[in-house]
Amino acid sequence: MLQPDHGVGITRRIQQITRGTFDVKPGSLFPALHRLEERGWLASQWGESENRRRAKYYKLTAVGRREIDAELTNWRRIVAAIGWAIDATS
Amino acid sequence: MRFLATLFRNLSRHGAVERDLDDEVDAHLELLVDDYRAAGMEDAAARRAARLELGGTGQVKDAVRDVRRGIWLEHFWQDLRYALRTFRRSPGFAVTAVVSLAVGIAAATGLFSIVNAALLHPFPFADSNRIVGLGLIDKGKPRGLGVTVRQLVALQQSDVLDGAFASNNWPMTLTGRGVPEAVPTQEISADGLNVLGVPPLLGRVFTEADGPAGEQPQRVVVLTYRFWQSHFGRRPEAVGQTLYLNREPYTVIGVLPRQYFSTGPEILVPLDLTTKLVWSIQARLKRGVTPRMAELRLQPLFEQFVNFPKGARPLVRTLMEAQRAADFVPTLLLIFLASLLLLLLACANVSILLLVRGSSRAREFAVRAALGASRGRLIGQLLVESLLLAVTGAALGVAAGYWGLPAVLRLLPPGSAPIGNLPAVPVNLPVLFFSAGLALASALICGLSPALSFSRPRLTVTARATAGVESRRAHHLLLAAQVALTVLLLAGTGAAVRVLIGLYRTSLGYDPHNVIIASINLPENHYTNWAERAAFYERLRNRMADVPQVESVALATASGIPPQSGQRAVVGVPGRDMTGDEVPILQRISGHYFATMKIPLIRGRVWSDSESRGTPHVALVNQTMARELWPDESPIGRRVRMPGYIRSTTYYILQAPGSDGWFEIIGVVGDTPNVGLHEPPAPSIYVPYTLMLTDTVNVILRTSHDPLSMTRSIREAVRTVDPYQPVDVVRTAEDALASAGWARERFVALLLLGFAVFALLLAVVGLYSVVSYSVTCRFKEFGIRMALGAGRGRIVRAAVQPAVLAIVAGLFAGLALSVALNKVVAQWSIGHLNDPVVLVAVSLVLFVAAMISAAIPANRAASIQPTDALRTD
Numbered sequence: 001m002l003q004p005d006h007g008v009g010i011t012r013r014i015q016q017i018t019r020g021t022f023d024v025k026p027g028s029l030f031p032a033l034h035r036l037e038e039r040g041w042l043a044s045q046w047g048e049s050e051n052r053r054r055a056k057y058y059k060l061t062a063v064g065r066r067e068i069d070a071e072l073t074n075w076r077r078i079v080a081a082i083g084w085a086i087d088a089t090s
Numbered sequence: 091m092r093f094l095a096t097l098f099r100n101l102s103r104h105g106a107v108e109r110d111l112d113d114e115v116d117a118h119l120e121l122l123v124d125d126y127r128a129a130g131m132e133d134a135a136a137r138r139a140a141r142l143e144l145g146g147t148g149q150v151k152d153a154v155r156d157v158r159r160g161i162w163l164e165h166f167w168q169d170l171r172y173a174l175r176t177f178r179r180s181p182g183f184a185v186t187a188v189v190s191l192a193v194g195i196a197a198a199t200g201l202f203s204i205v206n207a208a209l210l211h212p213f214p215f216a217d218s219n220r221i222v223g224l225g226l227i228d229k230g231k232p233r234g235l236g237v238t239v240r241q242l243v244a245l246q247q248s249d250v251l252d253g254a255f256a257s258n259n260w261p262m263t264l265t266g267r268g269v270p271e272a273v274p275t276q277e278i279s280a281d282g283l284n285v286l287g288v289p290p291l292l293g294r295v296f297t298e299a300d301g302p303a304g305e306q307p308q309r310v311v312v313l314t315y316r317f318w319q320s321h322f323g324r325r326p327e328a329v330g331q332t333l334y335l336n337r338e339p340y341t342v343i344g345v346l347p348r349q350y351f352s353t354g355p356e357i358l359v360p361l362d363l364t365t366k367l368v369w370s371i372q373a374r375l376k377r378g379v380t381p382r383m384a385e386l387r388l389q390p391l392f393e394q395f396v397n398f399p400k401g402a403r404p405l406v407r408t409l410m411e412a413q414r415a416a417d418f419v420p421t422l423l424l425i426f427l428a429s430l431l432l433l434l435l436a437c438a439n440v441s442i443l444l445l446v447r448g449s450s451r452a453r454e455f456a457v458r459a460a461l462g463a464s465r466g467r468l469i470g471q472l473l474v475e476s477l478l479l480a481v482t483g484a485a486l487g488v489a490a491g492y493w494g495l496p497a498v499l500r501l502l503p504p505g506s507a508p509i510g511n512l513p514a515v516p517v518n519l520p521v522l523f524f525s526a527g528l529a530l531a532s533a534l535i536c537g538l539s540p541a542l543s544f545s546r547p548r549l550t551v552t553a554r555a556t557a558g559v560e561s562r563r564a565h566h567l568l569l570a571a572q573v574a575l576t577v578l579l580l581a582g583t584g585a586a587v588r589v590l591i592g593l594y595r596t597s598l599g600y601d602p603h604n605v606i607i608a609s610i611n612l613p614e615n616h617y618t619n620w621a622e623r624a625a626f627y628e629r630l631r632n633r634m635a636d637v638p639q640v641e642s643v644a645l646a647t648a649s650g651i652p653p654q655s656g657q658r659a660v661v662g663v664p665g666r667d668m669t670g671d672e673v674p675i676l677q678r679i680s681g682h683y684f685a686t687m688k689i690p691l692i693r694g695r696v697w698s699d700s701e702s703r704g705t706p707h708v709a710l711v712n713q714t715m716a717r718e719l720w721p722d723e724s725p726i727g728r729r730v731r732m733p734g735y736i737r738s739t740t741y742y743i744l745q746a747p748g749s750d751g752w753f754e755i756i757g758v759v760g761d762t763p764n765v766g767l768h769e770p771p772a773p774s775i776y777v778p779y780t781l782m783l784t785d786t787v788n789v790i791l792r793t794s795h796d797p798l799s800m801t802r803s804i805r806e807a808v809r810t811v812d813p814y815q816p817v818d819v820v821r822t823a824e825d826a827l828a829s830a831g832w833a834r835e836r837f838v839a840l841l842l843l844g845f846a847v848f849a850l851l852l853a854v855v856g857l858y859s860v861v862s863y864s865v866t867c868r869f870k871e872f873g874i875r876m877a878l879g880a881g882r883g884r885i886v887r888a889a890v891q892p893a894v895l896a897i898v899a900g901l902f903a904g905l906a907l908s909v910a911l912n913k914v915v916a917q918w919s920i921g922h923l924n925d926p927v928v929l930v931a932v933s934l935v936l937f938v939a940a941m942i943s944a945a946i947p948a949n950r951a952a953s954i955q956p957t958d959a960l961r962t963d
Contacts, residue, residue: 025145030150053117
């Protein structure tokens with residue numbers, strides 16, 4: 001599911017899987033990628049794109065994957081809790 | 091690890107990181123173009139769409155830079171270089187600000203060094219808060235404790251003490267090394283240095299075997315660093331050498347490190363524990379025992395001591411407590427507070443400078459904000475500027491403190507302040523930390539308010555290119571606050587100066603000018619019978635009287651220079667019962683004393699030389715004593731009894747033969763401030779010194795020329811009488827007065843005066859910059875008003891009025907503050923902050939200074955040419 005990809009690829013992928021809800025502009029994407037890389041959750045490498053262009057590819061690291069799992073668990077708990085709260089009050 | 095690695099990469103390989111970012115953004119653009127092309131767009135349209143999606147490449151890169159680790163460091167570096175450039179453009183501002191802070195920080199650092207040395211760490215001993223002095227409180231008054239050797243041993247074994255020792259300071263005569271010399275010596279029980287925790291620097295310190303109880307101590311000596319330096323040039327071979335002390339050979343067994351005994355005794359020998367009583371008992375409390383606990387626990391032990399007075403209780407005081415009793419401490423703290431106040435003033439002043447400068451830089455900030463600088467960046471920039479000022483100021487200040495402090499301390503002659511080892515005050519690590527803290531705090535204080543107010547530039551306001559009335563209000567508020575604090579400082583200085591003037595004006599009752607005192611200490615076992623000793627002293631006096639330029643010579647047993655006088659002595663007057671403070675001060679002197687000191691003889695006569703050889707039992711009293719005891723009649727011919735004169739001879743006090751303790755009063759002399767320069771004179775009685783010969787005597791000489799130039803001839807004269815007799819201290823009466831209070835008050839007054847002058851300068855600079863800034867801002871306005879017919883007087887008034895109002899408001903606030911704080915300060919100091927003369931003088935000085943500093947910019951306002959003013963932008 002999460003293959004190494006470059007910036008444009010990541011943007012398009014997000015647009016695609018969120019059905020156009022999230023349109024991440026480079027002004028937000030770049031700082032986010034760099035911050036995650038500095039934290040060690042992503043690793044980057046120059047590579048070649050489908051059109052044989054030089055592009056920087058980002059890949060999830062093992063630390064990053066663990067972090068995602070943790071965040072996901074947390075997120076699901078919150079969603080579930082909010083769901084219960086809404087069910088209980090409506 | 092990772093954190094450090096990325097930080098290191100960002101900082102050290104800055105160029106590569108930046109190039110990589112450029113490449114990445116460029117590549118991203120190309121990828122986007124490809125993407126749009128793939129979606130079927132034309133080349134040009136695809137490129138346009140890609141550019142649109144990417145947005146500004148500069149902004150994207152900046153956004154990335156802002157999340158980088160170590161970005162603050164990079165910003166800091168940028169800000170620093172920028173600050174340096176702007177300061178280079180306005181050196182006048184930078185120099186004024188740096189010098190203001192430097193002086194403020196120098197003053198605070200210097201005073202902190204003194205406070206640190208004197209109050210926080212005055213004692214070099216390990217765990218010095220456990221070292222205590224033992225005494226007792228008898229009839230509500232503290233007293234020294236003398237114990238027998240057996241009692242000392244009992245104290246050493248007490249379950250609240252970790253050892254106890256006795257000591258005794260006494261000069262010993264050093265011979266065999268050129269001119270005989272009296273060396274201040276401490277006799278200390280052999281384990282004393284161990285109890286204090288003093289290690290040897292070379293050799294060893296005393297052990298039990300050097301001075302066992304009940305036996306004569308070994309002839310061994312431990313040198314202080316000072317003595318080792320002055321007599322052995324710090325040569326390690328000193329250990330093992332022989333010193334002739336009181337003409338006995340002593341072996342040097344060790345040298346102490348520099349920080350111990352840096353004042354006082356220069357050599358240490360074991361205390362003789364064969365004597366009946368030992369004094370100056372000190373001890374080390376066991377861990378966890380407080381002085382109060384020790385007092386309770388020692389009570390039963392003390393009560394077993396046969397010589398313990400009934401109803402008395404033990405007194406246990408730490409070295410610090412004993413010192414706190416010294417009255418200089420509050421004054422010192424007060425000056426320290428004054429120095430902090432000065433620093434605060436310097437900060438306020440720099441704040442004003444920054445505000446004024448910031449107002450004129452409003453345009454620059456507006457432009458930077460418009461270009462996307464965040465508020466944080468602007469605040470950061472302004473704080474870096476003030477930090478740069480403060481750090482430079484601190485560096486200069488600490489340097490000035492380091493080299494200037496010894497000069498300031500020279501104002502205080504040794505011995506005048508009973509606080510630790512003042513001459514050895516170091517600018518040390520805690521002091522440096524303190525200064526660094528001060529620099530940071532000053533940067534924040536000076537920088538914060540300008541930073542906050544300018545970091546939110548309002549473009550509309552700034553577009554008009556004249557700062558609003560609002561920002562000027564801030565300047566005036568600060569100015570008023572500055573003036574108020576300056577008034578407080580000036581009032582304090584005025585008070586100190588008045589105290590000093592009061593002291594100089596105090597009628598001394600004698601003339602201290604051209605008077606010099608030489609102290610003679612007989613070596614032990616010298617002139618041991620009364621007749622020999624009396625003859626020696628008389629020969630000495632006569633020989634001194636023959637020295638050229640000596641007008642008159644007197645001998646006195648005690649100092650003889652009021653306020654250092656004799657001791658209280660019980661005097662029995664038939665029909666009168668005297669107790670407590672009425673007990674007169676007994677002064678034992680030669681008959682020439684009054685003429686030498688120029689103390690007037692009010693009535694009666696003084697005994698003559700030939701009379702005193704026959705040991706007459708006669709006495710003179712001072713006016714206070716005459717008035718208190720015989721208010722309505724003449725004291726002459728009255729007889730009084732002094733029981734002290736019928737005790738037996740000891741090895742150091744030789745009684746004249748045949749005393750019955752009765753004295754006849756033959757004269758009345760003028761009063762002298764014999765208990766303190768601020769105190770009214772106490773009753774005093776003068777008797778011939780020959781009746782009781784001690785082994786020390788002071789020779790008081792009145793000379794016709796500078797008395798200090800006589801030191802050599804005085805020493806020569808003594809040597810011709812007895813080549814082995816050393817001369818101890820030679821000092822002038824004015825020196826003695828200085829250490830008795832003059833020097834301290836002079837120190838306080840001079841220091842505060844320096845502070846006050848500087849504070850005044852700061853106020854002047856502050857006012858000048860505020861007024862001249864306001865004139866610059868309102869240049870156009872004034873031009874227009876003049877073009878419309880306003881007179882020059884009106885313009886000047888408009889330019890100066892707000893600042894003058896601020897000054898006046900500050901002045902009144904300061905006066906109110908001084909009066910309000912008077913009560914607080916009065917508990918600590920003898921000066922008064924609410925002295926009307928001082929306050930009026932202070933107000934006048936400040937007002938005149940303010941007028942002068944406002945006059946220059948006001949004059950500029952008055953000479954505005956309307957045409958010029960209208961032509962500027």
